[in-house]
Amino acid sequence: MLAALYPWIKAIHIMAVIAWMAGLFYLPRLFVYHAERGTGEGEPRQSFVIMEEKLLRVIMNPAMIVAWCAGVLLAVTPGVMAWSMVWVWLKLVGIIGMTWFHIWLARQRRLMISGAPPHGGRFYRAMNEVPTVLMVVIVLSVVVKF
Numbered sequence: 001m002l003a004a005l006y007p008w009i010k011a012i013h014i015m016a017v018i019a020w021m022a023g024l025f026y027l028p029r030l031f032v033y034h035a036e037r038g039t040g041e042g043e044p045r046q047s048f049v050i051m052e053e054k055l056l057r058v059i060m061n062p063a064m065i066v067a068w069c070a071g072v073l074l075a076v077t078p079g080v081m082a083w084s085m086v087w088v089w090l091k092l093v094g095i096i097g098m099t100w101f102h103i104w105l106a107r108q109r110r111l112m113i114s115g116a117p118p119h120g121g122r123f124y125r126a127m128n129e130v131p132t133v134l135m136v137v138i139v140l141s142v143v144v145k146f
Contacts, residue, residue, distance in 0.1 A: 002077045009077075013070035016063045023060035024098065024131040027052060027105050031124040035117035052109050064102055071095070087141040094138040101130050 002009075034048035075081050081088055111118045140146075 002073065003079070006074070006077055006080070009070050009073045013067060013074060016066035016070060019059055019063035020067050020098075020102075021131060021135060023055055023063065024101060024105070025128070027055055027060065027109075028124050028128040028130075030055065031105075031108060031112070031117070031119075032121040032128070034112055035119065035124060036121040049113055052112070056106055056109060060102065060105075064099065068095075068099075085145065087145045090146075091138050091141040094134045094141065097134045098131065098138075101134070 030048060030052050034045070034052065038045040038048040108118065
């Protein structure tokens, strides 16, 4: 039964990962602007707070949950994963890293709401590269299968 649904589950997984990655790329960029232009009270700060909250709650959290659920279903489909291969474990490490980064971003957002941004724009620009590195590791692992 699960094998018959494999193409549908894979399609859902890919769409969820794309949405999740979009958020992982965009939220640190919002933090850059928030840290540089939204430190005072008033309209700019409130706009950043609203955008960050909606991006995390409406797009990123559901996309991450769907990506994980569909990914687990793919992983338990008979004949799909060769758990003895290095690429599977490398992909898993990348996914855990992405999940950690997602949680870290959510914590940064809470810290920003409670007061001044804990880091400057330059720091968030650098952190914006983390999902790129993780994406490269995951995609190469899955496609090249080393």
